[in-house]
Amino acid sequence: MENSALLVLHYQNSVAHPDGVWGRNLYTQISKNNTYSNASAVLAQARSIVMPVIYVNVACRPGAPELPDALFGIVADVKNTEDCLSGSWGARPIDELAPENGDIQIDNFNSDAFQGTALDQILRARNINTVYLIGQVIEHVVGTTMKRAANSGYAAVLLEDCVGGYSDATRDAMLDILSGYGRILTSKQFKDLAHP
Numbered sequence: 001m002e003n004s005a006l007l008v009l010h011y012q013n014s015v016a017h018p019d020g021v022w023g024r025n026l027y028t029q030i031s032k033n034n035t036y037s038n039a040s041a042v043l044a045q046a047r048s049i050v051m052p053v054i055y056v057n058v059a060c061r062p063g064a065p066e067l068p069d070a071l072f073g074i075v076a077d078v079k080n081t082e083d084c085l086s087g088s089w090g091a092r093p094i095d096e097l098a099p100e101n102g103d104i105q106i107d108n109f110n111s112d113a114f115q116g117t118a119l120d121q122i123l124r125a126r127n128i129n130t131v132y133l134i135g136q137v138i139e140h141v142v143g144t145t146m147k148r149a150a151n152s153g154y155a156a157v158l159l160e161d162c163v164g165g166y167s168d169a170t171r172d173a174m175l176d177i178l179s180g181y182g183r184i185l186t187s188k189q190f191k192d193l194a195h196p
Contacts, residue, residue, distance in 0.1 A: 008039075029164060057108070060109050132157045137164055142158070
């Protein structure tokens with residue numbers, strides 16, 4: 001697992017907490033199947049082998065000048081709420097998966113952890129060639145980031161029991177689609193790789 005990093009995508013209060021702007025509609029679905037406890041176990045395993053852990057969270061400046069006015073759907077919610085202001089409760093990772101000293105935190109403002117961020121530069125500066133992905137939700141940031149990682153030359157590995165989706169049907173469809181961009185593993189398989 002040399003030259004690997006763990007990406008923790010949008011596991012933040014606005015998305016993954018039952019009181020968050022999106023979490024209030026998503027929490028029941030995305031917290032199914034022990035995704036949060038599996039993600040916590042993966043974080044512990046990654047840290048135990050000193051794998052870089054990189055959090056990417058939706059966070060904007062007041063008024064979201066990073067975003068165009070012509071937005072729709074859930075992306076428009078970023079512009080229409082203060083839940084995702086940099087430094088706000090909504091922009092912070094959920095308590096269960098809180099960052100630790102040495103973890104890297106990146107703000108982004110869309111469904112691609114690479115676009116408009118220093119993620120690629122950070123990975124390349126550390127000679128990372130494999131990224132493991134956990135996060136919420138698979139149809140949004142997780143799927144987009146996995147595709148971008150693969151298209152940028154990284155080996156992308158999705159830990160399927162550490163991600164949720166809008167519905168079981170769309171989550172399953174995305175797992176099928178994303179298998180064309182990289183490997184799909186479980187948190188147990190990650191543990192087995194980390195501690196053979």
